[in-house]
Amino acid sequence: MTPLRILFISIEGNTRSFVNDLADYAEDEHDANADNPLIELKEISDQTDFKDEEKPYFTFVPTYLDGGNGIDNGVKELMTNILGEYIDYHNNSKLCLGVVGSGNRNFNQQYCLTAKRYAKRFKCPFLDNYELRGSNADVKRIYQVMKQRAADTIK
Numbered sequence: 001m002t003p004l005r006i007l008f009i010s011i012e013g014n015t016r017s018f019v020n021d022l023a024d025y026a027e028d029e030h031d032a033n034a035d036n037p038l039i040e041l042k043e044i045s046d047q048t049d050f051k052d053e054e055k056p057y058f059t060f061v062p063t064y065l066d067g068g069n070g071i072d073n074g075v076k077e078l079m080t081n082i083l084g085e086y087i088d089y090h091n092n093s094k095l096c097l098g099v100v101g102s103g104n105r106n107f108n109q110q111y112c113l114t115a116k117r118y119a120k121r122f123k124c125p126f127l128d129n130y131e132l133r134g135s136n137a138d139v140k141r142i143y144q145v146m147k148q149r150a151a152d153t154i155k
Protein backbone atom coordinates (compact mmCIF):
# COMPACT_ATOMS: atom_id res chain seq x y z
CA MET A 1 0.00 0.00 0.00
CA THR A 2 1.17 3.57 -0.74
CA PRO A 3 2.78 5.18 2.32
CA LEU A 4 0.68 7.69 4.26
CA ARG A 5 2.31 11.11 4.16
CA ILE A 6 2.23 13.59 7.03
CA LEU A 7 3.13 17.28 6.88
CA PHE A 8 3.60 18.66 10.36
CA ILE A 9 5.02 21.50 12.37
CA SER A 10 6.37 21.29 15.90
CA ILE A 11 7.61 24.19 17.99
CA GLU A 12 8.41 22.46 21.28
CA GLY A 13 8.76 18.85 20.09
CA ASN A 14 5.46 17.26 21.13
CA THR A 15 4.08 16.90 17.61
CA ARG A 16 7.45 15.65 16.33
CA SER A 17 7.49 13.02 19.08
CA PHE A 18 3.93 11.92 18.29
CA VAL A 19 4.41 11.59 14.52
CA ASN A 20 7.66 9.68 15.09
CA ASP A 21 5.72 7.28 17.35
CA LEU A 22 3.13 6.93 14.59
CA ALA A 23 5.83 6.16 12.01
CA ASP A 24 7.37 3.52 14.33
CA TYR A 25 3.95 1.97 14.92
CA ALA A 26 3.26 1.93 11.16
CA GLU A 27 6.57 0.15 10.60
CA ASP A 28 5.59 -2.59 13.08
CA GLU A 29 2.16 -2.91 11.47
CA HIS A 30 3.76 -3.05 8.03
CA ASP A 31 6.21 -5.74 9.13
CA ALA A 32 3.30 -7.81 10.44
CA ASN A 33 1.29 -7.32 7.23
CA ALA A 34 2.65 -5.58 4.13
CA ASP A 35 -0.88 -4.28 3.34
CA ASN A 36 -0.49 -1.88 6.25
CA PRO A 37 0.98 1.39 4.98
CA LEU A 38 4.19 2.94 6.22
CA ILE A 39 4.26 6.61 7.21
CA GLU A 40 6.44 9.30 5.62
CA LEU A 41 7.07 12.52 7.53
CA LYS A 42 7.79 16.01 6.30
CA GLU A 43 8.45 18.73 8.85
CA ILE A 44 7.58 22.29 7.86
CA SER A 45 9.46 25.15 9.50
CA ASP A 46 10.40 28.73 8.73
CA GLN A 47 13.39 27.30 6.81
CA THR A 48 11.25 25.16 4.46
CA ASP A 49 11.29 26.07 0.77
CA PHE A 50 7.76 26.16 -0.59
CA LYS A 51 7.07 23.57 -3.24
CA ASP A 52 4.12 22.09 -5.08
CA GLU A 53 3.03 18.93 -3.29
CA GLU A 54 2.41 16.09 -5.70
CA LYS A 55 0.85 13.44 -3.50
CA PRO A 56 -1.95 13.45 -0.91
CA TYR A 57 -0.96 14.15 2.68
CA PHE A 58 -2.34 14.59 6.20
CA THR A 59 -1.66 17.74 8.22
CA PHE A 60 -0.70 17.58 11.90
CA VAL A 61 -0.77 20.90 13.70
CA PRO A 62 -0.49 21.89 17.38
CA THR A 63 -2.31 24.95 18.71
CA TYR A 64 -0.69 28.23 19.62
CA LEU A 65 -3.21 31.01 19.96
CA ASP A 66 -3.36 34.39 21.55
CA GLY A 67 -6.48 36.29 22.61
CA GLY A 68 -9.95 35.75 21.23
CA ASN A 69 -13.11 34.81 23.06
CA GLY A 70 -12.39 31.12 23.33
CA ILE A 71 -14.35 30.28 20.23
CA ASP A 72 -13.54 31.13 16.62
CA ASN A 73 -13.51 34.86 17.16
CA GLY A 74 -10.55 37.17 17.25
CA VAL A 75 -7.96 34.51 17.99
CA LYS A 76 -4.51 35.11 16.59
CA GLU A 77 -2.46 32.15 15.42
CA LEU A 78 1.12 32.22 16.68
CA MET A 79 4.18 30.12 15.70
CA THR A 80 2.44 27.71 13.30
CA ASN A 81 1.50 30.21 10.55
CA ILE A 82 4.16 28.95 8.16
CA LEU A 83 2.37 25.60 7.91
CA GLY A 84 -0.86 27.36 6.93
CA GLU A 85 1.05 29.36 4.31
CA TYR A 86 2.62 26.18 2.96
CA ILE A 87 -0.78 24.48 2.59
CA ASP A 88 -2.16 27.64 1.01
CA TYR A 89 0.67 27.68 -1.57
CA HIS A 90 -0.57 27.15 -5.16
CA ASN A 91 -2.76 23.99 -5.17
CA ASN A 92 -1.29 22.29 -2.10
CA SER A 93 -4.52 22.47 -0.09
CA LYS A 94 -6.32 20.29 -2.66
CA LEU A 95 -4.13 17.35 -1.66
CA CYS A 96 -4.79 17.61 2.08
CA LEU A 97 -6.74 14.52 3.18
CA GLY A 98 -7.50 15.90 6.61
CA VAL A 99 -6.16 17.62 9.70
CA VAL A 100 -5.19 16.08 13.04
CA GLY A 101 -4.96 18.58 15.87
CA SER A 102 -3.14 18.66 19.16
CA GLY A 103 -3.12 20.95 22.12
CA ASN A 104 -3.73 21.09 25.83
CA ARG A 105 -7.23 20.66 27.30
CA ASN A 106 -6.46 23.41 29.84
CA PHE A 107 -7.24 25.77 26.98
CA ASN A 108 -10.87 24.62 27.11
CA GLN A 109 -12.79 25.77 24.03
CA GLN A 110 -9.56 26.72 22.28
CA TYR A 111 -8.37 23.10 22.55
CA CYS A 112 -7.09 22.10 19.09
CA LEU A 113 -8.65 25.18 17.56
CA THR A 114 -5.89 25.74 14.98
CA ALA A 115 -6.57 22.33 13.41
CA LYS A 116 -10.30 23.07 13.34
CA ARG A 117 -9.62 26.43 11.71
CA TYR A 118 -7.32 24.81 9.12
CA ALA A 119 -9.95 22.19 8.30
CA LYS A 120 -12.48 24.94 7.61
CA ARG A 121 -10.03 27.15 5.72
CA PHE A 122 -8.71 24.35 3.49
CA LYS A 123 -12.04 22.50 3.12
CA CYS A 124 -10.90 19.16 4.44
CA PRO A 125 -12.06 17.15 7.48
CA PHE A 126 -10.87 17.61 11.05
CA LEU A 127 -10.02 13.94 11.57
CA ASP A 128 -8.92 13.51 15.16
CA ASN A 129 -7.05 15.05 18.08
CA TYR A 130 -4.70 14.19 20.92
CA GLU A 131 -3.21 16.02 23.87
CA LEU A 132 0.48 17.03 24.12
CA ARG A 133 2.62 14.00 23.12
CA GLY A 134 -0.40 11.68 22.91
CA SER A 135 -0.71 8.13 24.25
CA ASN A 136 -0.24 4.66 22.74
CA ALA A 137 -4.01 4.50 22.35
CA ASP A 138 -3.95 7.77 20.37
CA VAL A 139 -1.24 6.35 18.08
CA LYS A 140 -3.22 3.19 17.35
CA ARG A 141 -6.52 5.02 16.81
CA ILE A 142 -5.09 7.79 14.62
CA TYR A 143 -3.21 5.27 12.46
CA GLN A 144 -6.52 3.50 11.79
CA VAL A 145 -8.29 6.79 11.07
CA MET A 146 -5.61 7.76 8.52
CA LYS A 147 -5.62 4.32 6.94
CA GLN A 148 -9.40 4.41 6.53
CA ARG A 149 -9.41 7.96 5.17
CA ALA A 150 -6.70 7.08 2.63
CA ALA A 151 -8.58 3.93 1.57
CA ASP A 152 -11.78 5.99 1.12
CA THR A 153 -10.17 8.74 -0.93
CA ILE A 154 -7.10 7.42 -2.78
CA LYS A 155 -8.29 5.00 -5.41
Ligand SMILES: Cc1cc2nc3c(=O)[nH]c(=O)nc-3n(C[C@H](O)[C@H](O)[C@H](O)COP(=O)(O)O)c2cc1C
Binds near residue numbers: 111
Ligand atom coordinates in the same frame (compact mmCIF):
# COMPACT_ATOMS: atom_id res chain seq x y z
C1 LIG B 1 1.96 30.11 24.11
C2 LIG B 1 1.16 28.84 24.01
C3 LIG B 1 -0.17 28.90 23.57
C4 LIG B 1 -0.93 27.73 23.48
N1 LIG B 1 -2.23 27.83 23.07
C5 LIG B 1 -3.00 26.70 23.01
C6 LIG B 1 -4.38 26.80 22.64
O1 LIG B 1 -4.92 27.87 22.36
N2 LIG B 1 -5.09 25.63 22.57
C7 LIG B 1 -4.54 24.40 22.84
O2 LIG B 1 -5.24 23.40 22.74
N3 LIG B 1 -3.23 24.29 23.21
C8 LIG B 1 -2.46 25.41 23.30
N4 LIG B 1 -1.13 25.30 23.67
C9 LIG B 1 -0.56 23.95 23.95
C10 LIG B 1 0.21 23.39 22.75
O3 LIG B 1 -0.61 23.28 21.60
C11 LIG B 1 0.73 21.98 23.12
O4 LIG B 1 1.69 22.11 24.15
C12 LIG B 1 1.31 21.23 21.93
O5 LIG B 1 1.55 19.89 22.31
C13 LIG B 1 2.62 21.84 21.44
O6 LIG B 1 3.10 21.10 20.32
P1 LIG B 1 4.63 21.16 19.86
O7 LIG B 1 5.48 20.75 21.06
O8 LIG B 1 4.76 20.18 18.75
O9 LIG B 1 4.94 22.55 19.42
C14 LIG B 1 -0.35 26.46 23.79
C15 LIG B 1 0.98 26.40 24.22
C16 LIG B 1 1.74 27.56 24.34
C17 LIG B 1 3.17 27.46 24.81
